[in-house]
Amino acid sequence: MIDEATLAQYEIVIGLEVHLQLSTTTKAYSAEKYEYGGLPNDQVSVITLGHPGTLPVPNQQVVKYAVRLGLALGCDIRKEMHYARKNYFYADLPKGYQITQDHTPICNGGYIDITTNGVDKRVNLTRIHMEEDAGKSIHDVDPFHTLIDLNRAGVPLLEIVSEPEMRSGEEAYQYLTEVRKIVRYLGICDGNMEEGSLRCDANISVRKFGDPKFGTRTEVKNMNSMRNVQRAIDFEAKRQIEIIENGGTIHQETRSFDATDGSTFSLRSKEFAHDYRYFPEPDIAPISLKDVFIEEVKKGLPELPSQLFKKYTQEYGLSDYDATILTEERGIAEYYNDLISKFNNYKVAANWVITSVKSYLNQRAIKIDRFPLTTSNLAKLLQLIEDGKISHTTATQKIFPGVVDDNIDPETYAKENNLLQDTSEDEIIALAQAALDKYPDKVAAYKQGNKNLLGLFMGEFMKAAKGKADPKKANQILRTLLEK
Structure with missing residues (x-):
């Protein structure tokens, strides 16, 4: 040797x-x-x-x-x-x-x-x-x-x-x-x-x-x-x-x-x-x-993975990891490109393609050309999250599984299954205050510096709201009430 x-x-x-x-x-x-x-x-x-x-x-x-x-x-x-x-x-x-x-x-x-x-x-x-x-x-x-x-x-x-x-x-x-x-x-x-x-x-x-x-x-x-x-x-x-x-x-x-x-x-x-x-x-x-x-052949060339990688990282601000995953297959890149033409939050769109979409493909051992949910309907789902009408958790755990196989309109599905967030701000304040009133000792501990307790209050709030309140708004209101 x-x-x-x-x-x-x-x-x-x-x-x-x-x-x-x-x-x-x-x-x-x-x-x-x-x-x-x-x-x-x-x-x-x-x-x-x-x-x-x-x-x-x-x-x-x-x-x-x-x-x-x-x-x-x-x-x-x-x-x-x-x-x-x-x-x-x-x-x-x-x-x-x-x-x-x-x-x-x-x-x-x-x-x-x-x-x-x-x-x-x-x-x-x-x-x-x-x-x-x-x-x-x-x-x-x-x-x-x-x-x-x-x-x-x-x-x-x-x-x-x-x-x-x-x-x-x-x-x-x-x-x-x-x-x-x-x-x-x-x-x-x-x-x-x-x-x-x-x-x-x-x-x-x-x-x-x-x-x-x-x-x-x-x-x-x-x-x-x-x-x-x-x-x-x-x-x-x-x-x-x-x-x-x-x-x-x-x-x-x-x-x-x-x-x-x-x-x-x-x-x-x-x-x-x-x-x-x-x-x-x-x-x-x-x-x-x-x-x-030769010119005719040149006109028919697609964007190559190296070109897309450069665009995703330098123009769209994606990480090298995200860009690498998105450019591994031409079909995935084309699906992503079509998605961001309808929904322009590049990072959010990338996250969904890399996680939910690719997980669906991997679990069924299929290629993206057999993925049933169109980019139009996925874009609608992401827009519902962006507009605060549904939470990310509701989107991933309830709406996406319910619409993907049959390519159902996400908003229609959300309405039919009573999943839209329609809680008013006054209701959110009332629910948040109720969550704090349930744990007065924890509120005191939070005010003394134990900021990790915010998760406890959020959990109590979401349980009471039954998933129909905007978590971001609830988080902001809870912080405001705790700072009083």
Whole structure:
């Protein structure tokens, strides 16, 4: 085992290759549909299988999604490009080559901003390119054979390649979290690592602090969660440091991750680009993007989570915590934005979305698009509180549960169930005085400095008022009477 002092002498260098399976209705170069969980080999065509005489046709939606992602990440969009063939043999790649992009990726540059332990960092990108997926080899069903499901073959992918600028497993975790959030906001990928629609390969090397030269890197594949990516990086860095400290040599290779014990193991020696014999795809003409096409895509971009976070904290005065929760999902942010267009107390609206609304969603394991209460009716409920017609307690414990499932008008519900606060000020004074008269010794103690007794008086008052008096007004009146 290597001690912590030795580990602290080394810097980890990490670059990530993230594959996004796009949410198109058809595949990258053919018309057959793809749906996760379908019967094996039921979503294939002669084009996907590479039969002689068949020709691939690029899916325009894939190009649109690639431009959308590139614009969102600040990339340079290439206007003239061609596809390439990447030649290698796998049993789950029936054509014997993958249609991808080599020298002319659709996007160059760009960046993703992350925050780790309160420290902001910009991770620069190398490129984003379009390609197709391979099928899936299944090793755990038949003890004697590997099974092949070609449904996934030909499904469109975007690959985001970062610069080797991350320095810890935690930074890689935050990077993936941000990627998933962005692609979900853009509506181009559902980001489910468990289903393979977002996959990550991590390139990892180590070097002594101050050494300008990168160490030999290994690539770790087959990680099905963001936390496992972090675990794999942490393990692999320690493994490499231990080899170097013991006088060994790091070999460039592809490794896999074993989630059961958190270790990596070797799969094969690392291929180089020349092993793939890239050459221009002869069956697809070069693509030319017009400025009007790029501008049209740009107009359709939603506000991204980083933009909303900045607006919520700097313009609306929300805390970083509130802004983070509200921007986790695009649907939640859109619901909040619509709510504050009808009720302009930003903090109160945020509190309700984060607590009552999200609790309802979590208890039923549903998304915000299935939340039954409209923003109009929730805004009416919040306005009732703001106007002093109902208490916050009544709103949360009685009215919200009563109106949410059937999207009932809150004021109508409150009236029908006799929940509106209609006690006059004279009545509030009388009830407050009665609460004080019940505890003359406590009143004396309060006047001698025991201010905590105010809660006792408030409790007695609310019991007598049966929840139909404004607690704020009651609190003020009780204080006034006690100061006499």
